[in-house]
Structures are given as C-alpha cells and as structure tokens.
Amino acid sequence: MSSHYVGMMSGTSLDAVDALLIDFSLSQPKLIKRCSVDLPIKLKELLTFLAHSQNLTFRQLAEAEDGLTRLYADCALQLLANLPNNLQPKAMGCHGQTLEHQPNLAPSYTLQLLNPSLLAELTGQNIIADFRRRDLAAGGQAAPLVPAFHRNVFQSLAKDRIIVNLGGIANVTYLPKSLEQDVIGFDTGPANLLLDYWHQLHWKQPFDEGGQNASGGKLLTRLLEAALEDEFFSLPAPKSTGREKFNPNWLTKLLSGFSKEQLNAQDVLRTLTELTAASLTDQIQLLDPDSEAEIFICGGGWKNSFLIERIRKLSPAQKIASTEVLGIPPQDVEAAAFAWLAWRHVQNKSGNLPSVTGALGERVLGGFYPA
Missing domain, CATH: 3.30.420.40 (ATPase, nucleotide binding domain)
Structure with a gap:
C-alpha cells in the first residue's frame, strides 16, 4: 500500500490553493513535492461575497464550488505531473473553502465548499473530503483540526x-x-x-x-x-x-x-x-x-x-x-495536516482530539470518494 498522500488547502485568507505530496512511511512525514496556485480575482471576489452575504443564490454557490474545485484539480495535476509510479498517492485529503462555521448555533453547521466527486473525476485520484462535520456530529466544535x-x-x-x-x-x-x-x-x-x-x-x-x-x-x-x-x-x-x-x-x-x-x-x-x-x-x-x-x-x-x-x-x-x-516550513503545515488526515482515514484511525474540539470521542474524519 502506498504511503504517499496529498494534502490540499485553501484558507480563510483566500489567497491560494496549496498542495503537498507527503510520504508517511517514516517516523516523521517527508515532504516530496509542493505546488501552489493563486485564486483568480473573480473567484476570490465571489467567495468573499458568499462568505459575507445574507442574500445569495444556489447558482452562485454552484458557480463558486465548480470554479474552486477546478482550481484544486489544476493544482493537483501540476503537483502530480511526471511523478514515477512509486510516488503516486494513495489518496488526496482536500479541505475545501470554509464559507461559514457555526458550531454553537442550534442546529450547528459548518460549510466547506468543494465538489469531491468532480475532483475525483478531474484528477483520477481517490479524494477524502468533508473532514469537519463528523466531529461536529459528535458534539465538537469541528475546529481546529x-x-x-x-x-x-x-x-x-x-x-x-x-x-x-x-x-x-x-x-x-x-x-x-x-x-x-x-x-x-x-x-x-x-x-x-x-x-x-x-x-x-x-x-x-x-x-x-x-x-x-x-x-x-x-x-x-x-x-x-x-x-x-x-x-x-x-x-x-x-x-x-x-x-x-x-x-x-x-x-x-x-x-x-x-x-x-x-x-x-x-x-x-x-x-x-x-x-x-x-x-x-x-x-x-x-x-x-x-x-x-x-x-x-x-x-x-x-x-x-x-x-x-x-x-x-x-x-x-x-x-x-x-x-x-x-522540519515543516510554516506555509506547509496546514496542507500537510490534511494529507495526514487522509492517511488516518485510509487506516480507519481517528483524526480529531476531543480535548481540543469538545467532541464526545475520537472519530475517523472525512468522506471517501474513489477515483
């Protein structure tokens, strides 16, 4: 089984999509390759609008999700280009873009924009996404992970x-x-x-x-x-x-x-x-x-x-x-974390810390979308 996983992240700063290829076969994760793709101005403006607006449409959400997913795919394909077979990843852990996070409301919710099914189609890779909602379902804050x-x-x-x-x-x-x-x-x-x-x-x-x-x-x-x-x-x-x-x-x-x-x-x-x-x-x-x-x-x-x-x-x-x-550059830590969460998911091991999030217990995080 491959020990290589990809982690992909776009944070609240809305500046770029970052992707890392990580080897987890050693005692410490080893960075193999990285790639970063800037968010186009129009997509950044749309995501900013959606994150702050009380009046939005399903069409706008779909447009933003499609554009973001295709940007993730572009970044992933650049990362994986010309990789030998022994470095091919087992799966990609993809966080998506958080639009709103409300763990203290009733009902609680958290929304990360990404279409993992489309991402699997565009990249030909196993995708693991939607990491936060299982911790939320278990009574946790779903953050930080x-x-x-x-x-x-x-x-x-x-x-x-x-x-x-x-x-x-x-x-x-x-x-x-x-x-x-x-x-x-x-x-x-x-x-x-x-x-x-x-x-x-x-x-x-x-x-x-x-x-x-x-x-x-x-x-x-x-x-x-x-x-x-x-x-x-x-x-x-x-x-x-x-x-x-x-x-x-x-x-x-x-x-x-x-x-x-x-x-x-x-x-x-x-x-x-x-x-x-x-x-x-x-x-x-x-x-x-x-x-x-x-x-x-x-x-x-x-x-x-x-x-x-x-x-x-x-x-x-x-x-x-x-x-x-x-051992991990400051800009790479969060993307590396989502590669690690994908690695944990494939091993059927927990990815949350109840002492941090307040969840009822440890849970395997994320949903699996096969290539």
Missing part, C-alpha cells in the same frame, strides 16, 4: 511546546511534554483576515509585506481596548471562529465608535496587528503562565516580521521560532 497533526509530528517529551498558526484566524496548540496531559487547542482571534482586508481597502495591495505599513502607524490604545472587549476573547476553550465573526462588518461596527479624525488608516492597521498579537499572547500566558514552553509559528503570518516582532515583545521570556526548525 490541525492540533491532532501537531501532536503527531511536533510533540516533544523533553519540553512543553506551543504551536501557533497565523492564518486568516490565529490559533494555538499546547503540546505538554507529558503524554498523560491533554493537548489543548483553540482559535484566539483574527490574524491575516482583518489585516489583509484593511490593507487591500486602503493600499490596494493583497497584504502588508513584512508589516511595513503597520510598523509606521501609531497604536490606538482605545481602539485596541474596545476590540478586546468582544466576548469571543473571554470565552473558555474549546472555541473556534472565522469569517462569520471577524469580518469587515465587525470591523466597521468597531470603528463606528470613533471619529474619522481619530482613524488614520495606517494607525488602524498598526492597531489590528496589535490585536492579533495581544489576543494571541494573552491566551499563551494562560496556557503557560511560567513562560517555559517553546513557541513555534506556522502560517502565512510568519512572513509578517512586524507581527512576529510584536509577539516576541509580548512573550519576552519564551523561545520563538518557525516550524521550519521542526
């Missing part, structure tokens, strides 16, 4: 570790060195999602490279305090969030309490950066009050050197590095 992968590849028996993912949303995984202690993981608040939105609105560029514009702004203390008053930040774990919570409407409402003269665009960007750093490090301090754990960061936010500088400043006693040190 990646901490189970973090435990498998990043846990140390010598030192407590905290894995930080800075994607559209920031989340943490606490990996105690003792195997008798539970792994803890949850979302801490907004990250690239609001930063990219504000930068695109005012500078007409996809993101603030290196956090350069944010670093030149002034911290608006009252605005930061108002933002941190949001009830999400004080909720206990397990908890998860996404675009349905931290979106342009949330930010507009927050800013409405201030005059235009108080809201220089660069100062707001600086303050949103501080919001990400402060909400994250507040939770890290609760998880690790003695500041003894090592912190490793993954996700696109690692490239925002000003954001990383602020996290370091607010966590001065702790070692902070990227997951590259642990």
Whole structure:
C-alpha cells in the first residue's frame, strides 16, 4: 500500500490553493513535492461575497464550488505531473473553502465548499473530503483540526511546546511534554483576515509585506481596548471562529465608535496587528503562565516580521521560532495536516482530539470518494 498522500488547502485568507505530496512511511512525514496556485480575482471576489452575504443564490454557490474545485484539480495535476509510479498517492485529503462555521448555533453547521466527486473525476485520484462535520456530529466544535497533526509530528517529551498558526484566524496548540496531559487547542482571534482586508481597502495591495505599513502607524490604545472587549476573547476553550465573526462588518461596527479624525488608516492597521498579537499572547500566558514552553509559528503570518516582532515583545521570556526548525516550513503545515488526515482515514484511525474540539470521542474524519 502506498504511503504517499496529498494534502490540499485553501484558507480563510483566500489567497491560494496549496498542495503537498507527503510520504508517511517514516517516523516523521517527508515532504516530496509542493505546488501552489493563486485564486483568480473573480473567484476570490465571489467567495468573499458568499462568505459575507445574507442574500445569495444556489447558482452562485454552484458557480463558486465548480470554479474552486477546478482550481484544486489544476493544482493537483501540476503537483502530480511526471511523478514515477512509486510516488503516486494513495489518496488526496482536500479541505475545501470554509464559507461559514457555526458550531454553537442550534442546529450547528459548518460549510466547506468543494465538489469531491468532480475532483475525483478531474484528477483520477481517490479524494477524502468533508473532514469537519463528523466531529461536529459528535458534539465538537469541528475546529481546529490541525492540533491532532501537531501532536503527531511536533510533540516533544523533553519540553512543553506551543504551536501557533497565523492564518486568516490565529490559533494555538499546547503540546505538554507529558503524554498523560491533554493537548489543548483553540482559535484566539483574527490574524491575516482583518489585516489583509484593511490593507487591500486602503493600499490596494493583497497584504502588508513584512508589516511595513503597520510598523509606521501609531497604536490606538482605545481602539485596541474596545476590540478586546468582544466576548469571543473571554470565552473558555474549546472555541473556534472565522469569517462569520471577524469580518469587515465587525470591523466597521468597531470603528463606528470613533471619529474619522481619530482613524488614520495606517494607525488602524498598526492597531489590528496589535490585536492579533495581544489576543494571541494573552491566551499563551494562560496556557503557560511560567513562560517555559517553546513557541513555534506556522502560517502565512510568519512572513509578517512586524507581527512576529510584536509577539516576541509580548512573550519576552519564551523561545520563538518557525516550524521550519521542526522540519515543516510554516506555509506547509496546514496542507500537510490534511494529507495526514487522509492517511488516518485510509487506516480507519481517528483524526480529531476531543480535548481540543469538545467532541464526545475520537472519530475517523472525512468522506471517501474513489477515483
């Protein structure tokens, strides 16, 4: 049986589809090949509209799902081109694009846009998709799912570790060195999602490279305090969030309490950066009050050197590095996690951590769509 699996991911930042080919035959996953395809502007605009609109049509959903699935297929075929037979994957684990995630409503729901049947047809590969709903059905938050992968590849028996993912949303995984202690993981608040939105609105560029514009702004203390008053930040774990919570409407409402003269665009960007750093490090301090754990960061936010500088400043006693040190580049961790979840599914092994999601127990995640 092949030990090679593909993981595919498009995150809340809506920038690209990432695909990795991973070998799971060794004690640590081995990256064989990677591919990334940018989302076309029209598809990105449609997905953004669907994620924030209360008035949408089935036709729009179908159009977005078809376009996204074909982009996944294009990325997968580029990844698999010219591969020898001994590197062909057993299956591809595909997350899809989250449009809305509401685990706390009744009934609870989570929607990831992807057509795995079409993807199987277009690629000729076994597809494993729809990873979140089984955990949700078992009473869990269905997110974050990646901490189970973090435990498998990043846990140390010598030192407590905290894995930080800075994607559209920031989340943490606490990996105690003792195997008798539970792994803890949850979302801490907004990250690239609001930063990219504000930068695109005012500078007409996809993101603030290196956090350069944010670093030149002034911290608006009252605005930061108002933002941190949001009830999400004080909720206990397990908890998860996404675009349905931290979106342009949330930010507009927050800013409405201030005059235009108080809201220089660069100062707001600086303050949103501080919001990400402060909400994250507040939770890290609760998880690790003695500041003894090592912190490793993954996700696109690692490239925002000003954001990383602020996290370091607010966590001065702790070692902070990227997951590259642990063998997986920061940008590859989430896609690798979905390759791992596909590998677990094929082995009929669980992919969730009840201590993280709050589910009633361990469950095999995902649905299988044969080639």
